[in-house]
Amino acid sequence: MEKARISASQLFVLIVLFQLSNSFLLSLGINGKQDAWLIILIAMAISMVLFFVYYALYQYHPGILPTEYIEELIGKLLGRTLAFLYILYFITIASRVLRDIGETLVTFAYPETPLFVMNALMIFVVVYTVYKGIENIARTGELLVVIMFLLILSIFLLVVLTGLIDTSNLQPVLENPSTVMKTVFTETLYVPFGEIIIFTMIFSYLTQPKKVIKAGVLAISVTGVILAITMALNISVLGVMLTSRSYFPMLTTIQSIEVGEFLERLDVFFILVLVIGGFFKVTVYTYGAVIGTASLFKFKEPSKLAYPLGIVILILSMIIASSYAEHIQEGLKVFPLYVHIPFQVIIPVSLLLIAFVKNRKK
Amino acid sequence: MKILGISLFMFILLAGISLGFDLLQGFNLSTILKTFNPLYVMELPELTVLCLLILILILRPVFSFLQKRQEKKR
Numbered sequence: 001m002e003k004a005r006i007s008a009s010q011l012f013v014l015i016v017l018f019q020l021s022n023s024f025l026l027s028l029g030i031n032g033k034q035d036a037w038l039i040i041l042i043a044m045a046i047s048m049v050l051f052f053v054y055y056a057l058y059q060y061h062p063g064i065l066p067t068e069y070i071e072e073l074i075g076k077l078l079g080r081t082l083a084f085l086y087i088l089y090f091i092t093i094a095s096r097v098l099r100d101i102g103e104t105l106v107t108f109a110y111p112e113t114p115l116f117v118m119n120a121l122m123i124f125v126v127v128y129t130v131y132k133g134i135e136n137i138a139r140t141g142e143l144l145v146v147i148m149f150l151l152i153l154s155i156f157l158l159v160v161l162t163g164l165i166d167t168s169n170l171q172p173v174l175e176n177p178s179t180v181m182k183t184v185f186t187e188t189l190y191v192p193f194g195e196i197i198i199f200t201m202i203f204s205y206l207t208q209p210k211k212v213i214k215a216g217v218l219a220i221s222v223t224g225v226i227l228a229i230t231m232a233l234n235i236s237v238l239g240v241m242l243t244s245r246s247y248f249p250m251l252t253t254i255q256s257i258e259v260g261e262f263l264e265r266l267d268v269f270f271i272l273v274l275v276i277g278g279f280f281k282v283t284v285y286t287y288g289a290v291i292g293t294a295s296l297f298k299f300k301e302p303s304k305l306a307y308p309l310g311i312v313i314l315i316l317s318m319i320i321a322s323s324y325a326e327h328i329q330e331g332l333k334v335f336p337l338y339v340h341i342p343f344q345v346i347i348p349v350s351l352l353l354i355a356f357v358k359n360r361k362k
Numbered sequence: 363m364k365i366l367g368i369s370l371f372m373f374i375l376l377a378g379i380s381l382g383f384d385l386l387q388g389f390n391l392s393t394i395l396k397t398f399n400p401l402y403v404m405e406l407p408e409l410t411v412l413c414l415l416i417l418i419l420i421l422r423p424v425f426s427f428l429q430k431r432q433e434k435k436r
Contacts, residue, residue, distance in 0.1 A: 087372070088372065088375060088376055088379070091372065091376060092376060092379070092380075095376075114404070114405070114408050115400055116400070116404060116408045116411070116412065117408065117411075120411065120415070293368065293372075297364070297368055299364075299365075304365060305365060305369075307418075307419065307422075308365050308366065308368075308369035308419055309369060309372075311369070311415055311416065311419050312369050312372055312373045312376070314415070315373065315412075316373065316376050316377065316380070318400045318401055319377060319380065319397055319398055319400065319401060320380050320397075321397060322396045322397045322398075322399040322400070323399070326397075329387075330383060330387070333387070334383050334386060334387060338383075338386070
């Protein structure tokens with residue numbers, strides 16, 4: 001573990017940027033049709049319970065990394081194996097997000113540029129940031145969160161000013177409650193909200209550990225509300241059919257902005273949000289993988305691992321799927337069920353139960 | 363060298379898991395091998411950059427290993 005400290009407000013910024021990232025651009029919870037915004041809000045509320053579970057686990061073992069306390073809880077062999085699996089999980093998700101960003105940029109902005117170049121450029125920046133440590137990541141976050149909020153606010157304002165919003169597209173509300181709950185528990189709860197499990201790797205760097213809950217809950221609320229507004233805007237502007245068929249509904253919404261016949265073609269807003277958010281998500285995941293590996297394999301200088309793991313993430317992002325369609329299919333159908341649910345819900349809850357029983361005996 | 367070994371081990375495991383997910387979705391072997399499509403379509407400049415990146419990755423630990431061995435001999 002490196003000797004660094006971040007404040008609660010920096011944790012708030014990191015969680016907000018991390019969760020907004022590519023989720024802002026995808027059609028979250030669209031299986032629930034016009035209730036997608038409601039799905040996001042419900043998932044947000046339930047994810048707070050998950051956050052409490054992660055925080056409770058940290059409170060049983062303050063100041064140490066999850067890779068270390070897993071070992072304390074379930075024994076050396078099993079604990080180390082589980083910690084290693086978590087590191088693999090972080091690397092996999094980092095490479096998936098990297099592929100997401102690369103594919104999106106290649107699809108609509110740089111059709112002549114190869115995917116590998118896009119991913120390589122992004123991973124170079126990520127490797128450099130991770131090499132510099134968590135304090136630098138947090139400070140970069142403080143700078144970029146302002147730009148991110150300004151961009152999102154201007155997108156919302158311009159869409160409203162264009163007069164494209166048709167609220168009848170959002171009706172009827174809660175038409176099919178069972179579909180809403182099914183979508184919450186099979187998709188939206190895990191991406192983006194459950195992904196905050198990576199922050200368990202960062203809790204131990206906080207100067208005021210007591211403020212973790214406050215910062216976390218506030219960040220989840222802010223992100224949930226922004227994402228819900230975004231989906232409500234997308235559906236009210238494009239309608240349910242177009243939103244569900246579009247890979248990037250936010251891009252389509254932004255492209256329809258036209259104020260005073262001169263303010264149009266604002267695709268650059270989309271690129272900026274995508275690159276800033278995506279950069280943060282990949283950085284935080286890579287950082288988690290790097291410090292996790294360093295603690296598990298007893299490396300004195302975690303920064304030395306940044307480049308090798310960066311290259312692993314880069315190559316993996318290329319071979320993870322043969323096409324974007326397959327990549328999305330895997331992300332929606334396979335990953336939530338076989339990867340996210342065990343790593344974000346089942347294992348942490350089981351660990352908390354074990355910690356509770358062990359500490360009760362004491 | 364330890365870093366290199368761990369990175370390679372992780373990469374092989376993750377690539378295997380990625381192929382395993384394809385199997386889980388019911389694809390046959392020939393379709394699964396198409397997962398490497400993005401690597402097959404790479405052109406010479408891209409391949410050069412990729413090789414260079416891997417070379418840097420390998421050379422650094424090898425040099426430090428050799429340096430340590432020489433120091434030990436002295």
